[in-house]
Amino acid sequence: xxxxxxxxxxxxxxxxxxxxxxxxxxxLGDGVFETIAVFNAKAIxxxxxxxxxxxxxxxxGLTADRTNIEAAVKDLLGQAQDRHGIMRITLTxxxxxxxxxxxxxxxxxxxxxxxxxxxxVFAPASLVTSSVRRNETSPASRLKTLxxxxxxxxxxxxxxxxxxxxxxxxxxxxxxxxxIANLFILRGGRLSTPPLSAGILPGxxxxxxxxxxxxEERELTPADLKDADAVFLTNSLRLIxxxxxxxxxxxxxxxxxxxxxxxxxxxxxxxxxxIDPRKADAL
Amino acid sequence: xxxxxxxxxxxxxxxxxxxxxxxxxxxLGDGVFETIAVFNAKAIxxxxxxxxxxxxxxxxGLTADRTNIEAAVKDLLGQAQDRHGIMRITLTxxxxxxxxxxxxxxxxxxxxxxxxxxxxVFAPASLVTSSVRRNETSPASRLKTLxxxxxxxxxxxxxxxxxxxxxxxxxxxxxxxxxIANLFILRGGRLSTPPLSAGILPGxxxxxxxxxxxxEERELTPADLKDADAVFLTNSLRLIxxxxxxxxxxxxxxxxxxxxxxxxxxxxxxxxxxIDPRKADAL
Numbered sequence: 001x002x003x004x005x006x007x008x009x010x011x012x013x014x015x016x017x018x019x020x021x022x023x024x025x026x027x028l029g030d031g032v033f034e035t036i037a038v039f040n041a042k043a044i045x046x047x048x049x050x051x052x053x054x055x056x057x058x059x060x061g062l063t064a065d066r067t068n069i070e071a072a073v074k075d076l077l078g079q080a081q082d083r084h085g086i087m088r089i090t091l092t093x094x095x096x097x098x099x100x101x102x103x104x105x106x107x108x109x110x111x112x113x114x115x116x117x118x119x120x121v122f123a124p125a126s127l128v129t130s131s132v133r134r135n136e137t138s139p140a141s142r143l144k145t146l147x148x149x150x151x152x153x154x155x156x157x158x159x160x161x162x163x164x165x166x167x168x169x170x171x172x173x174x175x176x177x178x179x180i181a182n183l184f185i186l187r188g189g190r191l192s193t194p195p196l197s198a199g200i201l202p203g204x205x206x207x208x209x210x211x212x213x214x215x216e217e218r219e220l221t222p223a224d225l226k227d228a229d230a231v232f233l234t235n236s237l238r239l240i241x242x243x244x245x246x247x248x249x250x251x252x253x254x255x256x257x258x259x260x261x262x263x264x265x266x267x268x269x270x271x272x273x274x275i276d277p278r279k280a281d282a283l
Numbered sequence: 284x285x286x287x288x289x290x291x292x293x294x295x296x297x298x299x300x301x302x303x304x305x306x307x308x309x310x311l312g313d314g315v316f317e318t319i320a321v322f323n324a325k326a327i328x329x330x331x332x333x334x335x336x337x338x339x340x341x342x343x344g345l346t347a348d349r350t351n352i353e354a355a356v357k358d359l360l361g362q363a364q365d366r367h368g369i370m371r372i373t374l375t376x377x378x379x380x381x382x383x384x385x386x387x388x389x390x391x392x393x394x395x396x397x398x399x400x401x402x403x404v405f406a407p408a409s410l411v412t413s414s415v416r417r418n419e420t421s422p423a424s425r426l427k428t429l430x431x432x433x434x435x436x437x438x439x440x441x442x443x444x445x446x447x448x449x450x451x452x453x454x455x456x457x458x459x460x461x462x463i464a465n466l467f468i469l470r471g472g473r474l475s476t477p478p479l480s481a482g483i484l485p486g487x488x489x490x491x492x493x494x495x496x497x498x499e500e501r502e503l504t505p506a507d508l509k510d511a512d513a514v515f516l517t518n519s520l521r522l523i524x525x526x527x528x529x530x531x532x533x534x535x536x537x538x539x540x541x542x543x544x545x546x547x548x549x550x551x552x553x554x555x556x557x558i559d560p561r562k563a564d565a566l
Contacts, residue, residue: 005304012304019302019309021288021295021395026302027373028431029312060432061439086381090310098369098397100431100438100462112304114381132423137416137454140432147430148311148383149343149423155383156344171420171454179383 025092029147039273072111084116130154130166134176136199151179175220181233191215205234230254287362308375312430322556355394367399413437413449417459419482434462458503464516474498488517513537
């Protein structure tokens with residue numbers, strides 16, 4: 001399956017967008033997005049993702065037209081011939097006059113469906129603590145906006161140190177998340193994750209896990225990670241990812257507990273799509 | 284003069300770009316830009332702007348092809364029939380595969396020339412302190428990247444409070460800048476501005492002013508602004524802008540000193556372009 005592209009009302013055949021050069025998404029990272037797993041041509045946890053998209057858009061003063069978004073999703077899923085993939089929905093403020101506070105004339109909506117990435121579920125991760133802090137003073141730290149440069153800088157730093165992802169602390173020195181995932185710890189049977197006020201995205205996989213595993217939100221310090229029985233990451237594509245090391249120090253693992261969580265997330269997905277994501281992952 | 288547009292090698296006639304839907308500028312705010320004043324079809328302080336662009340690109344691991352950029356500038360200036368305008372050069376990491384640390388295949392270069400905005404030079408400004416802090420822990424706080432959402436949120440906050448711009452403190456509570464300008468204070472004849480380590484852009488007008496006015500870099504607190512004899516802003520388009528109020532409190536002004544600084548900046552520009560920007564501004 002090559003990528004399918006939908007832009008401002010229709011599927012795009014020639015694989016390039018006709019974009020207004022004043023689009024504030026391109027010029028200023030002024031917009032929001034969602035990344036959604038697709039199994040058996042079903043967009044997983046779609047309502048949660050669209051609700052988060054609408055919330056983030058509202059926080060930026062952007063209109064997220066429900067009919068338009070639903071049309072994009074439907075058109076793209078109709079193209080999902082190989083059944084599994086990754087859908088991304090991108091909403092920008094659209095073309096605008098100069099000026100940071102200016103309103104756009106009409107939001108731009110881009111949606112793409114890319115091939116599924118194999119071997120991503122439950123892939124163990126090494127982390128390095130980034131020198132870039134997560135800015136919890138900004139509402140954008142809790143929104144999936146297009147302004148991703150801090151995450152990109154941290155991810156490049158991690159990559160240069162041959163690590164899989166970067167641990168982001170916030171400006172108070174507490175644990176926030178990684179560049180692409182929420183973070184959890186297990187300690188003495190208790191499941192804990194930072195609260196939104198730490199400057200994190202309200203992850204969808206995080207929300208699902210919290211619902212069935214009865215975790216608690218609390219401030220976590222870097223020391224909490226080193227003392228934990230297990231540290232792991234969640235996101236909508238990789239679901240659960242054990243963390244095996246932090247800054248070169250091997251962390252304790254409890255893959256039995258983590259596999260239990262993964263089983264429950266996979267069960268939820270199978271209820272929507274008819275397939276266990278681990279089967280799609282091993283294609 | 285309507286906007287002229289140059290994209291990836293040529294002037295664009297139909298006012299829309301043919302953009303790859305995986306362009307990381309659009310998807311992730313992954314790129315850098317410059318905004319340059321044009322008077323009498325001359326791009327002002329061009330070498331300084333291009334040097335800053337190349338430095339920012341290098342910090343992100345991006346190649347800024349000098350020949351390509353110079354061609355864009357030359358082609359656009361050839362379109363500057365009405366002589367004065369605002370040039371913006373935008374460089375993105377270009378199309379890329381998924382993954383924050385992924386390299387782009389080829390950077391995208393967009394350059395535009397828009398009409399000059401009248402009455403912008405020396406326009407007095409009211410400021411409100413933003414709740415969004417400038418994240419000086421990130422190298423991006425010192426680079427003009429496309430990820431502008433924190434500035435946009437702060438500018439919208441200021442606009443909703445009927446102020447002209449937002450004062451951004453950094454995470455230590457010291458003064459950084461506004462959303463679009465560097466900040467200076469005058470006190471007892473001494474000119475001071477925050478250092479780059481406060482999380483600010485190395486402004487070009489700031490650099491020119493520092494060169495002839497022998498200012499000092501030092502950490503400034505919000506109280507320093509209220510105690511100052513004058514507070515003012517600098518950027519490449521508005522040059523000098525007096526601040527008349529902060530959070531509703533009227534600030535002291537010294538427009539004689541500030542007009543002196545403006546005279547000197549205008550003289551530098553007249554040497555390059557043959558015209559005083561205040562004449563262009565009053566068109």
